[in-house]
Amino acid sequence: MADMEMEEDHPRLILHNFLTEDECKELEFIHKSCSTIGYRPNVFSTTLSHLIATNSAHLIIPFLPIRDRLKEKVEETFGCEYELVTEFTGLISWSRGASIGWHSDDNRPYLKQRDFTAVCYLNSYGKDFEGGLFHFQDGEPKTIAPMVGDAVIYTSDGRNTHSVDEVTSRERLTLTLWFSRDSSHDEDAKLILLLEENVLHKSNNVPWSLLPLPASDNMYWFSPHQASNQDIGFDIRLGRLHALGFDVYYSRDMNFGSDLSELLMEPMQLARRDQLLDHKFVNVLHSLQVAQFYFWKGCKSQAFTNEVQSGKAVRLSRSQSEKITQVGVNRDTMLCVRPVQLGDVFYKISWTAIGIV
Numbered sequence: 292m293a294d295m296e297m298e299e300d301h302p303r304l305i306l307h308n309f310l311t312e313d314e315c316k317e318l319e320f321i322h323k324s325c326s327t328i329g330y331r332p333n334v335f336s337t338t339l340s341h342l343i344a345t346n347s348a349h350l351i352i353p354f355l356p357i358r359d360r361l362k363e364k365v366e367e368t369f370g371c372e373y374e375l376v377t378e379f380t381g382l383i384s385w386s387r388g389a390s391i392g393w394h395s396d397d398n399r400p401y402l403k404q405r406d407f408t409a410v411c412y413l414n415s416y417g418k419d420f421e422g423g424l425f426h427f428q429d430g431e432p433k434t435i436a437p438m439v440g441d442a443v444i445y446t447s448d449g450r451n452t453h454s455v456d457e458v459t460s461r462e463r464l465t466l467t468l469w470f471s472r473d474s475s476h477d478e479d480a481k482l483i484l485l486l487e488e489n490v491l492h493k494s495n496n497v498p499w500s501l502l503p504l505p506a507s508d509n510m511y512w513f514s515p516h517q518a519s520n521q522d523i524g525f526d527i528r529l530g531r532l533h534a535l536g537f538d539v540y541y542s543r544d545m546n547f548g549s550d551l552s553e554l555l556m557e558p559m560q561l562a563r564r565d566q567l568l569d570h571k572f573v574n575v576l577h578s579l580q581v582a583q584f585y586f587w588k589g590c591k592s593q594a595f596t597n598e599v600q601s602g603k604a605v606r607l608s609r610s611q612s613e614k615i616t617q618v619g620v621n622r623d624t625m626l627c628v629r630p631v632q633l634g635d636v637f638y639k640i641s642w643t644a645i646g647i648v
């Protein structure tokens with residue numbers, strides 16, 4: 292698997308085909324159905340704590356064997372005497388405009404616990420996105436073109452200063468982990484606490500359910516021109532649904548005074564072209580997870596066809612179509628002004644201009 296000898300001055304290793312394409316697809320499904328805005332402009336992320344916080348803790352399961360395999364590989368490659376702990380695990384995607392200059396991953400006082408980095412590429416340069424090449428400042432290899440399933444592992448210190456070119460189209464997706472020798476930074480301890488709070492304690496007053504509960508609305512508000520105008524952007528969940536060809540429909544009468552964020556927590560249905568699916572979802576995140584699941588399994592159109600044939604989908608009436616237009620996801624347009632009031636929604640530029648589609 293490993294293709295090269297490790298240089299002592301620059302301890303690093305490329306692991307070709309470390310993940311199978313199926314593993315990559317499963318993680319892509321999780322990211323596209325759960326991600327929120329990330330830590331920097333034009334970056335989306337899905338952390339394990341976020342999955343717990345949104346009642347989607349079951350989606351952590353696919354990460355666990357991969358994390359263990361990577362940790363073992365890092366311990367073996369870098370000759371670690373003691374077991375490492377995982378400090379952070381997350382899916383990170385970069386859309387058009389995202390980049391990072393030269394840095395090492397432990398370059399802040401609060402990041403000093405990071406000893407080793409592992410980045411797994413979940414999609415491919417040239418095929419799934421443009422730009423986004425990875426470079427090491429010194430030593431070999433100099434440049435890595437991300438390829439689905441490949442991983443790169445390296446020490447997080449100044450011996451592995453690196454950068455990533457700007458992504459110029461579509462979405463570059465990775466599974467990124469940091470490992471530490473310091474057991475007080477074990478991610479698992481924090482996750483178990485969160486699970487206790489969110490899963491065990493909740494069952495006292497709320498019935499057991501694995502239906503997603505969205506995080507706060509501003510975590511889904513993506514604004515490509517963040518510095519200049521926070522009000523121009525779109526809701527990531529609506530954006531991802533739209534990318535799959537779905538629109539959202541609320542049967543209750545629109546209240547133009549209501550906030551979009553409140554509306555997105557409400558029960559809703561999906562529409563596709565001029566058809567309305569019968570199924571009721573508890574909120575927009577729930578519908579996104581189901582739609583992405585169908586898409587992942589390659590049966591999106593078949594499932595929809597079945598629904599139509601079995602009478603589970605109905606043709607939208609004219610007034611229903613108008614309601615869809617009003618929430619702003621029914622056109623080949625993407626950006627809208629932040630709809631403080633639903634009546635303020637309007638469309639600016641093409642969805643594809645942004646790059647997550």
Ligand SMILES: O=C(O)CCC(=O)C(=O)O
Pocket residue numbers: 391396410425453454455465467
């Ligand atoms: O995604 C990559 O290839 C590396 C990203 C990176 O350098 C970082 O997140 O610190």
Ligand SMILES: [Fe+2]
Pocket residue numbers: 394395396453
């Ligand atoms: Fe980095």
